[in-house]
Amino acid sequence: MQTNKKASGKRWLQRVLRSIAKISLRAWIIAGVTLVLLFCAYLAAGFYLAPGLIRSQATAWVKTNIDKDLTLGEIRVDPLAFTVDVSDIAIRESDGPMVGLGHLRVGFSVISVFSSTYRFTELRLDKPFVHAVIRPDRSLNLIELVPKTRSEGPSPAVRIDVLAVTAGRIAFADRSRPENPEETLTPITFELTNFHTKTEEGGGFTLNARSDTGGSFTFSGKLSIAPIASRGRFTVAGLKSSTIQKFAGPYMPVKLTGGQVGFSADYDFAYDANGLRLQAGLPVVTAQAFSFDGKKEMFNGS
Numbered sequence: 001m002q003t004n005k006k007a008s009g010k011r012w013l014q015r016v017l018r019s020i021a022k023i024s025l026r027a028w029i030i031a032g033v034t035l036v037l038l039f040c041a042y043l044a045a046g047f048y049l050a051p052g053l054i055r056s057q058a059t060a061w062v063k064t065n066i067d068k069d070l071t072l073g074e075i076r077v078d079p080l081a082f083t084v085d086v087s088d089i090a091i092r093e094s095d096g097p098m099v100g101l102g103h104l105r106v107g108f109s110v111i112s113v114f115s116s117t118y119r120f121t122e123l124r125l126d127k128p129f130v131h132a133v134i135r136p137d138r139s140l141n142l143i144e145l146v147p148k149t150r151s152e153g154p155s156p157a158v159r160i161d162v163l164a165v166t167a168g169r170i171a172f173a174d175r176s177r178p179e180n181p182e183e184t185l186t187p188i189t190f191e192l193t194n195f196h197t198k199t200e201e202g203g204g205f206t207l208n209a210r211s212d213t214g215g216s217f218t219f220s221g222k223l224s225i226a227p228i229a230s231r232g233r234f235t236v237a238g239l240k241s242s243t244i245q246k247f248a249g250p251y252m253p254v255k256l257t258g259g260q261v262g263f264s265a266d267y268d269f270a271y272d273a274n275g276l277r278l279q280a281g282l283p284v285v286t287a288q289a290f291s292f293d294g295k296k297e298m299f300n301g302s
Helices: 002-065 110-114 141-145 241-251
Strands: 075-078 083-093 096-108 117-134 157-174 182-196 203-211 216-224 228-240 254-272 275-280 284-294
Touching (some): 110 117, 117 141, 182 216, 182 241, 228 241, 241 254
Antiparallel strands (some): 075 083, 083 096, 096 117, 157 182, 254 275, 254 284
């Protein structure tokens, strides 16, 4: 009798264990399928829904805060690599684009969401364009890009591993002058590495630009936001006298007729609670075949 009871209890225990095994297997299958569906939904939202959301939010913000039209080309979001690529960006005014960008790539570290500092692994701007114009009333068109409203709360801490600008172009025109002088800087390259917005160390940067007349401009050094400060060295080479005369001629006592100049110097700039501070070393100036004539006004007293 006891043997039968033991056998019956053993069979009951085996049935219970088999039932638990079946339930556990079913639960694991349901959990696995659920995770796969959620992951697929995440991918679909990233690849197909996020680009439309970025487009609508960006255009609405520019229209509301700047009162201008923003045009965007193709927008691609990679929810696995956490990158966003946007092509053919432009903010336009009546006679054409005021600022534009051929391609923007943003890389973000999702782990930084759980830290006190948002980290961007890369910000790459390819073929940016700026059209700066001083209008006949001497107002600068770029002032219109200042937002109407600003956030009053503290800005979050941001770290940027690499910020790179390639093939940039700046076109400048002075419509307040009868001659309507114009000048273009291209190509412009800029690179900022290991930049922190909430630390004094900031990040190292290099800026290179070349004018369409052959002049070159180079800045290199350190840049920080908290506090606003920069120190380093700037160099201008091959600056044609014709370029200087074109823009600064009316304000100079002589007329530049030929040659070119260059100069370089170290600088240390800061703006904090104590005000503005700027220190610059004695510049090294070079001149080649430089010539000028006196203006008639200097001699006839007019």
